[in-house]
Amino acid sequence: MNNKFLSLLGIARKAGKLGLGHDAAKGAIVSGKARLCILSNDVSERLKKEFEGLTCSEASGVPVIITDCTMFELGHAVGSKAGVITVNDEGFAEKLKRLSEDGN
Numbered sequence: 001m002n003n004k005f006l007s008l009l010g011i012a013r014k015a016g017k018l019g020l021g022h023d024a025a026k027g028a029i030v031s032g033k034a035r036l037c038i039l040s041n042d043v044s045e046r047l048k049k050e051f052e053g054l055t056c057s058e059a060s061g062v063p064v065i066i067t068d069c070t071m072f073e074l075g076h077a078v079g080s081k082a083g084v085i086t087v088n089d090e091g092f093a094e095k096l097k098r099l100s101e102d103g104n
Contacts, residue, residue, distance in 0.1 A: 035088060037064045
């Protein structure tokens with residue numbers, strides 16, 4: 001991921017627009033607050049399948065991005081180690097999706 005992506009994640013964290021970790025992310029998806037789900041590249045296959053299935057089965061329409069960042073790198077950007085993050089704001093989600101497409 002590029003630095004703009006990670007910097008924007010940090011800004012979204014400061015704005016209180018992220019769900020960090022398994023329980024917070026799952027809760028945001030189930031409640032309909034999540035607009036984007038971000039997974040680090042070193043999360044388990046079980047966790048990847050769980051969140052990919054959760055976003056599809058709940059008919060939530062929440063896109064999932066599997067980054068090329070590790071949990072450590074994502075944690076450094078947001079100030080807390082997490083392998084799964086939800087973005088709970090449409091504006092931040094759209095910009096992060098564009099940045100992830102540009103970075104790949």
